[in-house]
Amino acid sequence: MVSLLKSVINNVLRKPETRCYPVERRAPFAGSRGHVEMDPSTCTFCGVCARKCPANALTVSKDPRSWTLEPYKCIVCGYCADICPKKSISMNPNHGLPGGI
Amino acid sequence: MIMIDPVITALLAIFAVPFIGAFLVGLDRKLTARMQSRIGPPLLQPIYDVIKLLHKEPIVVNRVQIIYAGLHLIFMVLCVVLLALGQDMLMALFILAFSTISLILGGMSVRSPYSRIGSQREIMQMLSYEPILILMLVGIYLINDSFMARDILASGKPLLLSLPLIFPAFLMVMAIKLQKSPFDFSTSHHGHQEIIKGITLEYSGPFLAILEITHWYEIFLLFFIITMFWATSIPVGLLIAAVCFFCEILLDNIMARLTWPWMLRFMWTVALGLAVTNVLWLYI
Amino acid sequence: MSLMNTVAVSPDRLLQEVAGKYRQRYRFATMTCTDIGDGYDILYHFDKDYELCNLRLYLKKGEELPSISSIFFAALLVENEIKDLFSIPIRDLVIDYGGRFLLTEDAPVAPMGREGCSRAIDIRLQGAPEEEDK
Amino acid sequence: MHLYTFLSLLLIFGPLIFGLLVMLAPGWRYKTPVIVLSALTIMAGGILLALQGPFTLSIDSGLMKALPLIELLILAIIIYIGFAIKKMLIIGLGILQLAIGLISDMLPHSVQAHVPTLKVDLLAVIMVLIVSVIGPLIVMYAIGYMKRYEVHGPEQMRSTGLFFFFLIGFLGVMNGLVMSNDLKLLAIFWELTTLCSFMLIGHDKTEDAGESAYRALWINSLGGAALMLASFLSISASGSASLDELVAVGSLLPLALICLAAFTKSAQLPFQSWLLGAMVAPTPVSALLHSTTMVKAGVYLIIRLAPGLGGTRMGQVVAIAGAFTFALASAMAISQSNGKKVLAYSTIANLGLIIICAAIHTPLAYAAAILLTCFHAISKAMLFLCVGTIEQGIGSRDIEDMEGLMRKMPITTVIAIIGMVSMMMPPFGMLIGKWMALEAVIMSPLVLFLLIMGSALTVVFWSKWIGRIQTVAYHPVYKIEDVPFSMFATKGVLLLGIIAAAAVVVPLFKRVISPMAMAMFSETVVTSRSWDLMNSASAFIEWPLFFMLALVVPVLFLVVRGIKKSHIRQPFLCGENLEGAKTTFEFRTLMDKGESARIRSYYLNPLFGEAHLTAWANPIAIALIFIMFGVISK
Amino acid sequence: MPGSKSIIPFGPQHPVFPEPLQLRLVLEDEKVVEALPAIGYVHRGIEKLAEKKEYTQNIFLVERICGICSFMHALAYCQGIEMLMDVTVPDRARYLRVIWSELHRLHSHLLWLGLLADSFGFESLFMQSWRSREAVMDIMEATAGGRVIISTCIIGGVRRDISEELMAEVLKTVDVLERDLEIIRPVVFDDYSVKQRLVGTGRITSEQAYDLGSVGPVARACGIARDFRETGYAAYKEIKVTPVTETGGDAYARARVRIREMYQSIDIVRQAVRDIPAGDIAVPARGNPEGEVISRVEQPRGEVIYYIKGDGTKNLERLRVRTPTFANMAPLLTMLPGCELANVPVIVLSIDPCISCTER
C-alpha cells in the first residue's frame, strides 16, 4: 500500500546523500571531458582541428600564429584532441567555468 | 493566554504567529528534504523567500487581484485573533472560509487558465472539507455546550478522548489545508503538476509574499486547533501536534498526488463518515 | 548498396498499394523525402516482423501528393512535416497544419530542398525604452 | 376611521386601482408618472403602516358574507382558464376547490367578534414592509426594463398595460395575504397570487411561457386546494377559520395541510419545478413574485403557525423537509449555468432554510427565520434586478457569457458582486442568519447535517458566479453602461438597503427581532446560552471586523494606487501570449493562429446534474410529505 | 450542457514537460474532449545540417538529436555508415556498444520514472529514482568521459575501452542499481496512490497500438512483442533479449514494462561484462559512404530508424531519422481525449516523449 515508507524513514535516519558541492569538490574522473586545453609549445597550427571541429568552435591561422577556441561554442566532444597530429590538444577533466557577457 | 489583556493577546497573535508559521514551514521543508535524502534549505528559508518577494517588482495582471490577496490575509488574521481571544469558533471557521473564498476569487479574477482551474479546484477542496470542520465544531459543542474557544481551552477533559474519530478526519482536512499529497490540487505548492502553481500563479512579488504570510497564519491555526484537542495540558497538546505534523510530512512523501474527484469521494465518504459517526454517538 | 525490398510506385497507384500494405498487416514506419533536383524521391517505409518494405515514388516538382493518413493515421505527422520542409502540396490530410507544423512564418521556406534556406532572418537586441512603443 | 384602517385598505385595494390606471394610461408618457406615483404611494403607505405598529382590524360580518361570492368568482376564472388552455388538471383542481369551498360555506360558521379578520402583528409588519417597499422599487425598475423589453421582444410580448396591472395589483393581493387572519380570506388572496403569477409567467405568450404558467397554476392550485381543505377542517372542528385560533387549538391536520400549501407556494421539493419554469417571465416578475414576496407567502405562513408546530413531531418533519430542500436545491444550483435558474434554486434553498428555522421554533431559530426573510428579500431582489439588467445588456442570462462583464457594465457588476457577497459573506445579514440557524438546529442531527452540506454547496455556486463576472482584463477599458435611470436607481436604493441592513443588523436584532422572539416565547425560559451567543455575535460584528477592514482597506487602496501601468503584465499562458492582444487572452496555438483561452466554470454535471438529482430527490421529498401527514396520527 | 467548452494551452513553457510542446486542450469541466499538439519549438533542422557536415562529424551531430539516448543515435548512425562502407566492427567494440547502450537505457528509464513521478506529484519517488540514476551517470562519466552525451561511438568501433577495474565498477554500479530498484519496483507496482493514478490511464488496445505503429514500451505494454534487439545488432546476437511485454495497454503497463526492462538491462550488462572478448576496439574506416541504407536500433523509447544516403563524397546526400517518439505520437493523440486534465501529463509522460528527437 505505502511502499516508500521504509525508504523514507531510512532516509531521515541516515546522513543525506548530498555532496555539498562548492564546499567539498569531488575529484573528476580520469579521462573525463571537462574542457579543451592546448599546449602551444607543440602546436604547429596546421588547422586540422579547426577544419574537423563539428561545432566550428576553433579558428586557427598560420600567419599571425593563433589558435582560438570559443569556449561557449565548444561542445566538448574531444574530436580535436583525437585528431590532433601533434597531440597538443588535450581534455582537462575539470569543467569549464561559467562566465558573464 | 486568555488571562492577559485581550489587546495584548490580539497583538501577539498578529505579530508573533507568522514567525511560528514560518518556522513550521521551514521545518517542513527541511524534514521533507531529509526524507528525500537531501540536506534541504536553511530553517529560515521561508523568511528569506518572503523578504525577497517583498522587494520584488509588484507585477499584477489586474488590480483586483491585490484586493483579494489583502482580504485573504485580513480574514485569516482575524480568524487567528478570534481564536486567540477565545471567541466563537463557528464564526472563526466562517471567517476562515471567507479567507479561502477571497483567495478563490482572487484566482478567478484573472483570466488565466491555470489560475482559474486552481480556483475551481480550491472550491472543490472547500466543498470537501468544510462540512467536516463544522461537524468537528458540532462535536465540540456537544461536549462543551459552547462554541467558545475559551470554554474549550478551559474545559477539564481532553477533547481527543471524546472525539477520537473526528481527530483523524481533521488530520485529513489539515493535509488538504497544508497542500500535501495526496491532496495538493489547487496550488501545487509542492512539486510541479498540470496546473503549475494554480491559484497563486498570477500573483508575484509582494502579493505572493502576502499569500505566503497568510499560509503561515493558516499553519499556526491548524496547529492551534490540533493542540486544542488536548487542551488540558499544553505540552501534551503540542506533542500531539508535532507528531501529527510529522505524519503529514511523511504522508506527503510516501504518496502520489491523486485527483480531486477522488478527494471529493474520499472526504465525503471516509472523513465525513468518521465525523458523522463520532457526532452521532455524542448525540446518543 | 541500395535499399532492399523496394517497389516503385506511381502517384496514382499509391493509395491502392498502401491499402494493400494495410491489408497485409504492415505497419507504417515512416516516410523519407529527398529532393533530387527536378523532383522528389519519396520513400514509404512499412514494417512487419522487423522486415521493412519500401514503396518508392517519384514526384515531379509542383505535383500534388495524395495523403495516406486516411489509411495509416500515423502518417499524418510525417506528411505534415514533409509539407513543411519541402513545400510539397499534400492533399486530403486528416489534420492539416497548413505548412506551420514545424516551421513558422519567419522560418525559411522549403529548407530541406536543394536550394536550402531561401530566407534569412536576423534578430537583434535593442536597448530602446518601452515608452517608444506608443 | 383609524389611520391604520385607511392604510390597510390603501395597501390592499390601492394597488388594484393604481394597476387599472396604469393599464388604461396610453403610452409611456402617461404610464411612467402614474407608475412612479402609485409606487411611491404604496411605499409611503407601507412605511406609515409600519410606524403605526401592530394592530388588528375586524371587518364587518356583513362584508364577510360576500367572501364566498368572491371566492366563487376566482375559482370560476381558474376553471375557465382550465377550459381555455384545455387542461383537465386545472379544471379538476378548480372544481375540487370549489366543492370544498361550497361545503365549508354551508357549515355553521360562527364569526366571533373577538377574532379579528386582519391581524397585523410585528411579523406581518415586516412582511408588509418587504412587500410595499421592495415591491414598488421593482415596479419602478420595470419601467425601464419593459421599455427595452418591448423594443427587443417579439410582437406578442407587448401587452405592457396588462403586465403592469398584474404587477402592481399583485402588491395589494400580497399585502392582503400577509394581513389576513381569516383562513378563508387568506385562501382568496392565495388564489389571487396564483392567478397573478400565472398571468405574469405567461406574459410572453411563447410555448415555453405557456407551459411554465400552466405548471405554476396547477401546482399552486394544489396548494390552494390544501388550504381550502385546511380551512374547511378548521371550521368543522372549531367553528373558526382564524389563524390565531388554529395555532391555539393546535390541531395538526389543518396545520399539515397548510404546510403542504406553503411548500407548494415556496416551491419546496418536490414542487420546485414551477418556480424554475417561472424564470421565463420578464425579470421584474421573477424579482417581485418569485423571489421576494409571493414565494415568501409560504414561509410566512409557516412562521405564523410555528407556535403550533414547535416541539411536535410534525414540526421536526417539516424542518427535515426544509433542510432537505436546502441541501438539494443548493446542490442542483451548482450544475446550472443559467443565471436566473441559479437564483431560483438559491431562492428555493433559502426558503427551505427559513422553513427549518420556523419549524424548529426556538427563540434563536425564530429570530433567524425573520432575519433571513428580510435579508434574503433585499439581496435577492437586487440580484434579480442585476441579472435583468445584465441580460438586456449582453443578450444572455448564461453565466458563462458574463465573462468580462466588469468591463462592459462595471456598475451593475459591482452591485451584483455586492449582492452575491451579501448572500454568503460577513458582515452581511444572510451569514448571520445562517450562523444563527446552525446554532439553533444543533440539537437535531439530521437537519444539522443537511444544513452543513447545504451551506458548503451554497458557497460553490456563488463563488463560481462572482469569479466569472468580476474578471477584468489587464488593461481594461471600462465602458459606462447605458442603463435607464429607473433600473439604475432602484438597484442603487436596494444596494444602500443591503449595506444599511448590514450596518444595523445588531441594533435591528436587539431592538426589534429579539423582543419579537421574546414576546413569542414569553412563557418559555430563554436559555442563557443562546443569548450569550448573541452578545458575542454583536461583539464580533461591531468591532474586530469593521476595525480591521477600516484599517486595511485604505492600505489596500494605497497599494492598488501604487501599481503603475508598467507593472501590469499579461497573464501566464505558457509563454504563448499573442503579442499586442491587450484585452483578449489569446494564445498562439496550431498553425500559429491566435485563440482565446477560456475556462468554463465547473458544473459537475455527473455529480450534481439537475436531472439525475431530481430523479431521486423528488421521491424522497414526496415521502417526507407523506411522513409529515403520517406522524399526525401518532 | 450550456456554456462553451474550455480551451487552454498546455505548454510550451510548462514545468511538467521538460521539453516545449504545446497541447491545445479542449475541456469540459476537467475532462479532455480534444487534444491537438502544436510542435516545432525544438525543430532545428539537423537533417539538413547533416548534409553539410562531414559524415564523421555527423556522429557528434546525431548524438545531439537527443541528449538522453544520444549513444543509441550515434550507434544507429555508425551502424548505417558501417553497412554502407562494409566495415566489420571488432567483437570487443560490439560488446562495449551493448554495455553503453544498456547503461543509457537504465539512465533513460530512471529519468523517465522520475519525470512520471513528478507529473503525478510524487516528489519522493522522483528524488529516489534520480538519485539512483546518478550511479549510472557516474559510471558513464568514468567509462566514457561524459555524463550525458558520451561520444564514444565512432565508425568502425568505439573511441574508448573500458579497463578491467572500470568493468568491476560497472558491475558494482549495476548491483547498487538492482538494490535501489528493489525500493522503486514495489512503489510502482503496488503502491495504492500510484496505481490510482496509473491503472487505466491512457489505455489503448493492442489493435490500436499495432495499427498506429507504436514502438518500444508503448507497443510492448499492449502485448506486442517487439524489441529490435531481438534481431541481433551489435552484440545482441550473442546476448539474447526477449521482449518484455505486459497486456494492460495503460500507463501502468508501460511503467511495468520499463521497470522490468531495467532488470533486463542489468542482466544484459552483467552478461556483456562477463562475456566481453579481448581485442581491438575499432578498425579504421576508409573512403566515403555510397548508396542508401536503413539502420535500426532499439532505443529506450523504442525503435529508431536511420535512412542514410551517401553519394561517395564525404558529405551525405540525405540523412533521415525516424525517432521512436515520432512513431508514438499518433497513439498519444488517441489516448488523450476522454481523460482527466490531471492525467494529461501522466499520459504524455507515459509514452516517455522526446520532443527534441521528434522534431530534430
Place this chain on the structure above:
Amino acid sequence: MNCREKSPWIVHFNCNSCNGCDIEFLACLTPIYDVERFGIVHVGNPKHADILVVSGAVNHRNVRVLKNVYEQMPSPKAVVALGACGATGGIMADCYNVLGGVNQVIPVDVLVPGCPPRPEAIMDGILQAARLLNVHQKDRHAGAEVRLTLQPVSEPEKV
C-alpha cells in the same frame, strides 16, 4: 541580510535543447546536488521566478516564448544560458531554423559552457546569477526594459 541571493527561484525554459542540458539542470534538484540548500526552488513559471535558466538555442517558434517568459518575470531578474547551444548555438548554430544563442533575444547574465554542462557547472552558473540579482536591483528603475524585435534583414526571396 541579503535575501535575494539566498532565495533565487528558477524558471526553466527549454528552447531548442537536446535534453542534455535539461536533465543536467533537473539533476541539480535531486539529492546528490540538491540546490535547495541555497534556497533555489524550481517554481516552473515566470511570474514567481528570479532566474530564468535557458537551455538550447533559439529557433523561430520558441523565440517568442522565450521573450514572453522573460517579460513576465518581475525584476530584478537574471538569465542563465546553459551549454554551448544556449550561449551561441553550438553545433546547431548553422541549422536553418536556429537563430543563435539566447543572448540574441534577451540579455543573458551568465553563460555556462559545456555540452551539456555538468550539474556542478550549472550550480556555479546559477549561484553567480543569484549574486547578480543584487546588481540588477540597483538600476531597476533607471534602465528601461529591453525591447526585443524580430525583423528580417533582407527581403525574402521568391522561391
